[in-house]
Amino acid sequence: MTTDTQTTAEIDGFHLVIEALKLNGIDTIYGLPGIPITDLTRMAQAEGMRMISFRHEQNAGNAAAIAGFLTQKPGICLTVSAPGFLNGLNALTNATTNCFPMILISGSSEREIVDLQQGDYEEMDQLAIAKPLCKAAYRVLHAEDIGVGVARAIRAAVSGRPGGVYLDLPAKLFAQSMDAEAGRKSLIKVIDPAPRQIPAPDAVQRALELLKNAKRPLIILGKGAAYAQADADIRALVEKTGIPYLPMSMAKGLLPDTHPQSAAAARSYVLPEADVVMVIGARLNWLLSHGKGRTWGGKSPKAWGGQKFVQIDISPQEADSNVRIDAPVVGDIGSCVAAMLHGINAAGGNWPKPSGDWLGAIDQRKSTNIAKMGETLAKNPSPMNYHSALNVMRDVIKGNPDVMLVNEGANALDFTRSIVDMYKPRKRIDVGTWGVMGIGMGFAVAAAVVSGGPVIAVEGDSAFGFSGMEVETICRYNLPVCVVVFNNNGVYKGTDVNPTGGPDVAPTVFVKGARYDKMMEAFGGVGVHATTPAELRAAVEEAVRSRKPTLINAVIDETAGTESGRITSLNPSAKKK
Ligand code: OXT
Ligand code: ADP
Ligand code: MG
Secondary structure: OOOHHHHEEEEEHHHHHHHHHHHHOOOEEEHHHOOOOOHHHHHHHOOOOOEEOOOOOOHHHHHHHHHHHOOOOOEEEEEOOOOHHHHHHHHHHHHHHHOOOOEEEEOOOOOOHHHHOOOOOOOOHHHHHHHHHEEEEEEOHHHHHHHHHHHHHHHHHHOOOOOHHHHHHHHEHHEEEEHHHHHHOOOOOOOOOOOOOOOOOOHHHHHHHHOOOOOEEEEEEOHHOOOOOOOOHHHHHHHHHHEEEEEEEOOOOOOOOOOOOOOOHHHHHHHHHOOOOEOOOOOOOOOHHHOOOOOOOOOOOEEEOEEEEEEEEOOOOOOOOOOOOOEEEEEHHHHHHHHHHHHHHOOHOOOOOOHHHHHHHHHHHHHHHHHHHHHHOOOOOOOEHHHHHHHHHHHHHHHOOOEEEEEEOOOOHHHHHHHHHOOOOEEEEEOOHHOOOOHHHHHHHHHHHOOOOOEEEEEEEHHHHHHHHHHHHHHHHOOOOOEEEEOOOOOOOOOOOOOOOOOOOOOOOOOOOOOHHHHHHHHHEEEEEEHHHHHHHHHHHHHHHHHOOEEEEEEEOOOOOOOOOHHHHHHHHHHHO
8 A cells, every 4th residue: 555655755754664674574563552653553554564463562572572583584563662662671681682583663752852851751761771681772863864773773683693672763753754765765675684604614623523522422402593494404413413412492393302312301311421512502501500510410509510512603702601612613503503514424424423322321211201201191180280281282282283382381381391292393482591471472473473373372370461461462363372371370389378367368379260261252262161181182172273262271280380390499498408
């Protein structure tokens, strides 16, 4: 559709922003309208962009962030000034922490008034606030700079280590007009926004030597490896070397979790026992116990376990962040893995496979753990527990490997991660580096928008509450999202009591027997109350088949969870003991 401003010789700031995004292949905006960006949302839609309007900016921001992860193009979140900006900022910061490319575009108030602090409508120095919390932040004051501003934001978001970028667009900018031809000429189509970064040959050689001489090698695949979309080469590297691998949560499915070389079911055995560990697109942060301490066989909580590390990462500063990296390979994962493969292929049949002792010991641990899990999954207690409910989800994903799985909670997260096998890359998206609650519905919306296929969100009842109002968004856009709320009446458990005997319930406890399914029904979606695995199975299968917005209130034994799921030990009182 063409609007007035485009048929005259003038073009305004609104249309320059839209055209700059479209020129760079960006076709979707996740946001929430209001002063000064309401018209921008209308015009974007009129110009053929998909405008997904949310109920809270944090959820729009999370949607943009995960769209960035899934597509390698920056996801766009659009917010109003001050409060809307701050709501979106949470997601922008989380995106930066997780290395997801995203641009938060926010309208802002009048610069002259903001800078003199004269009390403008929604006054805030947004650029200054955003700057320390994201990868880069820019402000555009003149229409003729919109092209440069958008181009810089795109490059900053996707090049090198991806991250969140803030783009500040003051209200006055949108109404500025300029000559249409000059305006369009000022726009920039970014050439090669995420240039390949080829690793140095000697760095690759050093890494290959270390691996070749390893007795008990291990590969760890992180979400950077999933992001890189170098799936075939990563699989070839793993299979040609024969090295067992551990997938981090969002790298599950990069190779199918049922792959014989997966050591996921022997995690606590392989980490301390490995002698050379090649980390591909993962940081040695808290999720990997900082690469040291007892998890890695260290003699004390901070002691080095003796492993040598190869680290493949695009960020040259990542190496040595926690332990010594003996062979850093700096570059984009696609190029690094291709270079490693080249070296391995050059060795022909001489590339040594890991010893039978090492592989045999891992297989033994795996079989024991898998058998143990099989026994637990086979039980059918009443009420359902995490295992009996997740046994259903495991089968559904196995039967529908293209379904996107969103996951958040504590027990609802940790049990899902270890029980539900993933079969394809980038199908599992979750709480990420911060373990943040609230990504659920934003991620689910974007997963449905980006993939065009069904999405299942396994949500703790607390986790769901952070973004639950977006079930209206899911219904409004008729998205094929099935939310399964694991309802155990609270955070971790529903059984805590107020020690004073007073009328307030314990801080971790919710309304007992709540019916989250009614929320979905309120907006025209399908609500199901499931109290048995059979009811749950029927409802999830029907949701995937029908593609109707669905919320299943899955009743879980309120005594079944543990404090903080698998990370109980991070609570200060556990540390004190
Ligand atoms: O080797 P061992 O024997 O150890 O066994 C391991 C594997 O070998 C084995 N395994 C298998 N066995 C058999 N077969 C297969 N296939 C298999 N695969 C694995 O299983 C075990 C476990 O394997 P895993 O998971 O790989 O290993 P492990 O040791 O757990 O790994 C360590 C970690 C650290 C990598 C892993 O635990 C991990 O990724 N953890 C992430 C944890 C996380 O991020 N948690 C979320 C945060 S918790 C907390 O902060 C919450 N809050 C506070 C809050 C937050 N977060 N955000 C905001 C904005 N505000 C507040 C809140 C409010 S959680 C929460 C809500 C909770 O309540 P809900 O109602 O939502 O949820 P419920 O708990 O359900 O009630
Ligand atoms: P996980 O949580 O799965 O362990 P992290 O988020 O900690 O993963 O680590 C991801 C790592 O991947 C980051 O250090 C980031 O720099 C790196 N990374 C992201 N994209 C690429 C890429 N295309 N090439 C190389 N490294 C990348
Ligand atoms: Mg719960």
